[in-house]
Amino acid sequence: MSxxxxxxxxxxxxxxxxxxxxxxxxxxAKLSSVGSISEEETCEKLKGLIQRQVQMCKRNxxxxxxxxxxxxxxxxECQFQFRNRRWNCSTLDSLPVFGKVVTQGTREAAFVYxxxxxxxxxxxxxxxxxxxxxxxxxxxxxxxxxxxGFQWSGxxxxxxxxxxxxxxxxxxxxxxxxxxxxxxxxxxxxxEAGRKAILNNMRVECKCHGVSGSCEVKTxxxxxxxxxxxxxxxxxxxxxxxxxxxxxxxSTKVLVPKNSQFKPHTDEDLVYLDSSPDFCDHDLKNGxxxxxxxxxxxxxxxxxxxxxxxxxxGFHTDEVEVVERCSxxxxxxxxxxxxxxxxxxxxxxxx
Amino acid sequence: MAGAIIENMSTKKLCIVGGILLxxxxxxxxxxxxxxxxxxxxxxxxxxxxxxxxxxxxxxxxYLSWGSNPCEKIRDFDEAVSxxxxxxxxxxSIHAPHPHNEMSPWFQFMLYVLHVDIAFKMDNQIxxxxxxxxxxxxxxxxxxxxxxQPMAYAEETRKLKCAFNYPKTKENEDSFYDCDxxxxxxxxxxxxxxxxxxxxxPVHEKKGINxxxxxxxxxxxxxxxxxGGFTKVWFAMKTVLTPxxxxxxxWYWRRITMMTRPPVLLEKVIFALGISMTFxxxxxxxFSIGFEWTWMLLFGDIRQGIFYAMxxxxxxxxxxxxxxxxxxxxxxxxxxxxxxxxxxxAFCLFVFDMxxxxxxxxxxxxxxxxxxxxxxxxxxxxxxxxxCLCLYFLFLCFMVFQVFRxxxxxxxxxxxxxxxxxxxxxxxIFRFKFLMLITLACAAMTVIFFIVSQxxxxxxxxxxxxxxxxxxxxxxxxxxxNLYVFALMFLYAPSHKNYGEDQSIGDLGIxxxxxxxxxxxxxxxxxxxxxxxxxxxxxxx
Numbered sequence: 088m089s090x091x092x093x094x095x096x097x098x099x100x101x102x103x104x105x106x107x108x109x110x111x112x113x114x115x116a117k118l119s120s121v122g123s124i125s126e127e128e129t130c131e132k133l134k135g136l137i138q139r140q141v142q143m144c145k146r147n148x149x150x151x152x153x154x155x156x157x158x159x160x161x162x163x164e165c166q167f168q169f170r171n172r173r174w175n176c177s178t179l180d181s182l183p184v185f186g187k188v189v190t191q192g193t194r195e196a197a198f199v200y201x202x203x204x205x206x207x208x209x210x211x212x213x214x215x216x217x218x219x220x221x222x223x224x225x226x227x228x229x230x231x232x233x234x235x236g237f238q239w240s241g242x243x244x245x246x247x248x249x250x251x252x253x254x255x256x257x258x259x260x261x262x263x264x265x266x267x268x269x270x271x272x273x274x275x276x277x278x279e280a281g282r283k284a285i286l287n288n289m290r291v292e293c294k295c296h297g298v299s300g301s302c303e304v305k306t307x308x309x310x311x312x313x314x315x316x317x318x319x320x321x322x323x324x325x326x327x328x329x330x331x332x333x334x335x336x337x338s339t340k341v342l343v344p345k346n347s348q349f350k351p352h353t354d355e356d357l358v359y360l361d362s363s364p365d366f367c368d369h370d371l372k373n374g375x376x377x378x379x380x381x382x383x384x385x386x387x388x389x390x391x392x393x394x395x396x397x398x399x400x401g402f403h404t405d406e407v408e409v410v411e412r413c414s415x416x417x418x419x420x421x422x423x424x425x426x427x428x429x430x431x432x433x434x435x436x437x438x
Numbered sequence: 439m440a441g442a443i444i445e446n447m448s449t450k451k452l453c454i455v456g457g458i459l460l461x462x463x464x465x466x467x468x469x470x471x472x473x474x475x476x477x478x479x480x481x482x483x484x485x486x487x488x489x490x491x492x493x494x495x496x497x498x499x500x501y502l503s504w505g506s507n508p509c510e511k512i513r514d515f516d517e518a519v520s521x522x523x524x525x526x527x528x529x530x531s532i533h534a535p536h537p538h539n540e541m542s543p544w545f546q547f548m549l550y551v552l553h554v555d556i557a558f559k560m561d562n563q564i565x566x567x568x569x570x571x572x573x574x575x576x577x578x579x580x581x582x583x584x585x586x587q588p589m590a591y592a593e594e595t596r597k598l599k600c601a602f603n604y605p606k607t608k609e610n611e612d613s614f615y616d617c618d619x620x621x622x623x624x625x626x627x628x629x630x631x632x633x634x635x636x637x638x639x640p641v642h643e644k645k646g647i648n649x650x651x652x653x654x655x656x657x658x659x660x661x662x663x664x665x666g667g668f669t670k671v672w673f674a675m676k677t678v679l680t681p682x683x684x685x686x687x688x689w690y691w692r693r694i695t696m697m698t699r700p701p702v703l704l705e706k707v708i709f710a711l712g713i714s715m716t717f718x719x720x721x722x723x724x725f726s727i728g729f730e731w732t733w734m735l736l737f738g739d740i741r742q743g744i745f746y747a748m749x750x751x752x753x754x755x756x757x758x759x760x761x762x763x764x765x766x767x768x769x770x771x772x773x774x775x776x777x778x779x780x781x782x783x784a785f786c787l788f789v790f791d792m793x794x795x796x797x798x799x800x801x802x803x804x805x806x807x808x809x810x811x812x813x814x815x816x817x818x819x820x821x822x823x824x825x826c827l828c829l830y831f832l833f834l835c836f837m838v839f840q841v842f843r844x845x846x847x848x849x850x851x852x853x854x855x856x857x858x859x860x861x862x863x864x865x866x867i868f869r870f871k872f873l874m875l876i877t878l879a880c881a882a883m884t885v886i887f888f889i890v891s892q893x894x895x896x897x898x899x900x901x902x903x904x905x906x907x908x909x910x911x912x913x914x915x916x917x918x919x920n921l922y923v924f925a926l927m928f929l930y931a932p933s934h935k936n937y938g939e940d941q942s943i944g945d946l947g948i949x950x951x952x953x954x955x956x957x958x959x960x961x962x963x964x965x966x967x968x969x970x971x972x973x974x975x976x977x978x979x
Contacts, residue, residue, distance in 0.1 A: 213484060215536075217483070217503075218484075218503070218504060239475060240666075292553075296624075296662065298742050298791075299790055310658070419653065421523055421524055
């Protein structure tokens with residue numbers, strides 16, 4: 088660990104310690120510099136985990152690096168998908184990671200929960216495929232494995248393990264409360280929707296290998312979609328999310344659309360309880376940074392256009408010289424040789 | 439072929455035989471569906487990115503990302519950029535199988551396909567007709583501690599076939615191309631427990647090697663092998679089937695040699711079909727458990743090819759021998775027009791298989807499809823084989839049509855014939871229609887199951903049971919053709935009933951009065967030839 092990393096991690100740990108009241112495991116992503124989570128004591132020190140998650144951490148130490156990687160992936164993807172919106176998924180260096188926005192039952196919260204549970208499933212599955220984890224598809228505690236084992240019938244897909252782990256790790260908070268409150272129901276639903284976004288977009292690939300390579304024998308497998316694709320799917324679900332309320336049907340509590348004329352939501356749809364604030368003004372108490380100082384697109388009429396982005400406060404325009412890479416020569420990895428090109432660009436910034 | 443058992447058998451006995459065969463058929467399906475797991479398994483591997491820190495680019499050093507002596511690993515290439523690691527220093531390492539598992543000889547073969555994840559960059563796009571070149575080495579070991587033993591090394595080039603499904607804008611940078619899977623490696627034996635694949639993608643700008651292949655993020659391999667459980671069930675089935683087919687074959691041939699006349703063509707062809715079936719059945723695969731025989735895949739292909747060619751020839755000859763027209767056949771050479779396409783088609787597929795799997799014996803990474811010339815050559819062979827097959831089916835359909843036309847012609851004149859001749863023709867017609875029926879049933883079953891296994895997911899959940907459709911398809915269809923050959927040899931063997939009397943009749947034919955003919959049934963030792971004589975006489979009348 089380099090000294091730079093060490094300092095940063097120390098800083099983050101101190102920051103975390105001051106906001107111990109909240110609990111959000113996504114904070115793991117912010118602890119990217121703790122180094123590898125390889126000892127049980129580390130689990131205790133991780134901020135943002137609830138007691139049950141700490142126990143899981145101790146039992147599945149090798150998986151924790153993937154969980155952290157999943158959290159990072161989720162945040163990166165969230166920021167990419169929301170780069171042109173008023174709420175741009177900006178994170179705070181304190182808990183809760185996304186500010187208060189996510190602690191309320193808003194659309195944004197729905198997206199964050201979905202993308203983060205998908206992120207964990209994705210990262211754990213990837214780690215399985217690269218042989219980093221011991222259990223994975225051949226673990227008998229995960230459903231769908233024949234008792235005879237690898238040599239008789241092979242192992243189940245790694246994605247099954249990834250999803251199962253995500254279920255047990257991410258959902259544990261809501262489950263431990265006893266899934267009764269409407270918020271818990273919403274979170275559980277959105278977590279599942281996130282994982283479904285991976286499962287329902289698995290790409291099926293096949294190979295024929297019969298006599299002379301004919302399709303007499305064909306083997307198919309499922310390949311995980313790129314995480315960008317998962318993000319795109321969830322962003323679409325975000326745009327079409329359903330506002331729901333809790334109702335009691337029989338003895339169980341369920342979420343139903345608030346507007347009874349709407350189609351009931353499916354497993355893959357995102358649901359939310361509260362409408363979102365407009366995210367216009369800086370409101371530190373609620374963790375809203377506001378759009379002041381954000382870049383906007385003068386010609387666009389959409390949410391990234393200056394009109395909407397700046398909430399009618401207006402914007403100022405600067406001419407900035409940007410240095411860009413141009414006429415580059417690339418290798419497939421690691422090597423880039425470029426010229427520098429200077430270009431004058433108009434930048435619009437919200438007041 | 440005369441006086442076959444099927445003609446002399448009562449309907450009741452025929453039903454009993456049919457019922458017994460049906461029971462075995464159901465057993466064959468159930469064995470595959472309930473006992474065996476799915477035929478093959480695909481395991482996906484994500485390559486670990488190791489760094490060749492010594493920068494010596496030696497072939498001899500092996501890179502494994504875990505274990506006692508792990509390589510220096512990087513998570514992604516952004517890390518490599520910041521550390522000034524070059525493309526040539528990166529080794530993709532894949533260990534098969536995953537930790538805590540072992541490969542086993544029961545897997546029979548290993549087939550690997552390669553998938554490259556390439557991200558879209560505005561200024562680093564994949565060139566048209568881009569090719570990716572990799573140096574790949576394959577090693578094995580049988581325990582976790584010993585040194586890796588080299589098994590194969592090759593420098594291979596594959597065409598990148600990638601499409602980008604989004605608009606090519608700055609917004610969509612970092613989205614992945616949609617690339618076709620590349621064939622990577624095929625080995626016909628799994629004699630060792632652990633395998634290690636090391637792949638390098640060397641860049642050589644002057645030679646234009648690995649230039650313009652985009653921004654590679656990951657390499658994934660998918661390993662396909664036969665499931666051990668399926669192999670065991672399969673072997674068991676073969677081991678049971680071999681003696682049964684062999685026994686009936688010996689019995690059949692004894693019946694034929696006991697006759698005074700030499701065997702006719704149709705009898706010889708049925709016997710040859712029995713031999714080719716036995717040839718497939720003989721479970722030589724048992725040796726693959728103990729020996730490292732890479733040619734087993736190729737050998738299996740050849741055996742299947744011989745059987746298919748034999749089966750197709752049999753159908754043609756069977757139709758021809760039941761034509762009931764004036765032509766004298768009973769010679770193999772009179773079928774050259776129909777059998778010719780089979781021979782040409784089978785030969786084409788054999789050459790193609792030798793070019794693909796034959797060369798793979800030497801270089802497991804070889805594939806004929808990777809070069810333009812190879813692709814054209816392979817396509818040429820396959821197209822010729824396809825044309826031959828179409829030609830064959832045209833001939834077959836035409837012959838079947840002819841037979842049915844002759845049958846309907848004969849049927850209208852049957853009442854006018856003498857009893858002896860009538861019985862003779864009725865026997866022929868029955869024999870033909872019966873085979874036609876079971877052949878169509880078998881072919882339809884094969885096609886239906888093939889389609890079902892292609893479109894469905896491969897297994898059905900039935901309460902607590904999982905029915906493996908694909909395995910049921912393989913064992914069931916394999917069992918079915920065995921039963922088909924079995925039934926053929928049993929039912930179309932010369933009957934005992936007229937066998938003694940045939941000698942007394944000699945070649946008297948119809949001249950010896952109808953009373954005698956009735957008891958023996960008309961069918962004579964000389965079989966079809968006699969029929970043709972009859973037919974010719976009839977024509978002369």
